[in-house]
Amino acid sequence: MSPREEQDTVHPHQPAYSDEPTRVRQLVSEFLTDQSGTSLGGDGLEVRLTAGADARDDCAVYDLSSPMSLVVGSDYVRGPKFVLYELGLLSGFDIGYYLAVANISDIAAMGATPIGLLSVVRYPHEVDDAEFREVMAGIHQGCTDCGTLNVGGDIGNAERIILSATAFGVCKPGSALMRSGARPGDLLCVTGPCGLLGAAVAYFPRRDTFAKALPEEVERRLLDGWKRPRARVAEGRVLGTKSYATACQDTSDGLKATVEQIMQASGVGFRVYEDDVPVDPAVAMVADLMGAEPLALAMSASSDFQLAFTIDAGDLEKCRAEFDLAGLDFFVVGEATNTGRAESVNGLGAVRPLPGVAWKHQKSDISLLVTDPVED
Template sequence: MSGTTELHLGDLGERGIQEHVLRPRYGDTEGFGDDSAFLAKVTTPSELVATTDSCPTPVVNLLAEPDLYHAGWLLATINLSDLAAAGAEPLGLVVNYTLPKATTVREFERLLDGVDDCCTEHGTKVVGGDLRDGAATQLTATAIGRCVPGSRLRRSGARAGDRLLLTGSPGYLWAAALLATGRATLPASERDDIWRRACRPMAQLKAGKVLAANGLARAAMDVSDGLFATVRTLGEANGLGAAVSGDFDLGEPLAQVCAQAGLRPFDLAQTWGDWGLVVAVRAEDVALATKMVREEGVAVQEIGTLTADGGLTAGTAPWRGIAQERFSASSWHGGDLSTLVPEVLSIPA
């Protein structure tokens, strides 16, 4: 919408927002303006799955300008990541935005850009939603997907002896935080790449779908609250423990960040914010599962084994890891980076 940089949503009103901001963007979407969203004509047998999540304050907004683009991208990723954990193909995203009237049209458009760009990158789109005014920003979405019948992944279904695979590339978000707070330094090109990947985490839809459709995954969960919380929850869902390797391959730029900050690659890998996927596979299927995920252009590494003893170890020691757990002292609500970085990475302030 040209010439509206200084306009606020309160200046346009609901009908004005609909006509001047939303219709030019979504007017070609089937069902635009209706009370219900149209998802897709399902012509083959499938199982439908749905998930809903709200978006917290993005860490990257504390590292730089509070651009709503980052919140939009993260909102879509959070919800699509849950579909990845089910091995589902996304059919669409339904969004719900509560925004102050003082939000500018430009800020709102940046939010929409972030959601739309993330959806496009993941092969889906916004199909409907709701917009209302409120005292504080609150962003929520619901993602709907479909699975091949009988292939839907759950947290349960694993067995002792199954291997744990981690798909995706962990560590980029908090590596960006280490660089931003001066705990490490890299050439500009490498800093820029880490920043880009921190701002645009990818849901592991390709990995989840290929592993589920080929019957290679027995259980799965996305890494939303940290690797420790994910492995612990998977273990609890199956009455098992886990022995996780202390060796992680993060690639050279992140390895340099760890070395400069006095961290092990494992310390960075177990953080949250990069939206990987932990999948339990049979020992005999590890090679094939790894090959198929890599053929999708997705990074994957074996990180451990589910055990019958119920305990959690990392390397040779008990694992008392980092978890971003809701309704606890570690629940993420933003804050000051000078204290957050040491807390999340367990390093001296």
């Protein structure tokens, strides 16, 4: 019988608070078994996890048997201002899942195949074994859904729950997608609607102040964006392995910020065609409650994990065919220019700066950011 089963038997209705070594043993036995010897990678890249977390060593060990580029990204995603968790709308499982996907999304944006995640989980003493297990289960499931493994990391005490991670991926040498390759005339594309997660944190903290609440199914749609986000690994691999994308980035800071960052890295401008930007109906409904422009909310600060990318106009049909073959989709929303400015144009031809508020790591919580109001 495992330590956890013994605790549940002796105190079936009481929370259990194990020490760190006990939690590590439970973690290894429940979530991190049978890793060593796993074959990872893809597209002819030979990667073998020689020693995973189940080996209980200080580090994971990979054997890389072919020339490849190693892609590494790290994100700290959970501190005192994860507002929907503080409101009780997200569980420990949800924030663990989000941690995994947030980090793996950066690997996807580089066109790489994820081969592992190292996670850091710090927690206060009042977190019992069940809540701790929830977080670890979420990280495990997030990795599993992205086709990779949580290969270890660090756990221990802190003043509150703190989550951070580092994701690893591989790709063929020279094939990693950068932000800096867009050229004037390239088409600007996005893999799906943006703004859903930002709309959720704009809505739920202020729900009681609006004249009416949204329908239950719309609220569920908003929360699902946080509970089960998706890293666009498959889309990134199509763009990277087929060399279609000239530049690429995920939209974890919001679509406006992403367009501006690709623009600055590439030394180009962008013109976005407002009628072509997909807007989720749930985002439009939140915008209506806020008295905001739907497009502005859709492009504003939001932790979405769509991919924004540029492609040569001559590659559009071939890229579309590859996406269709994989059951994937994307939207052409604009084009790169030589103006050095990011602007949008409506159906009447009126040009303006990109609408919305870009996330730039402001001191305030994202839920306090306001979007451009609707003009009379």
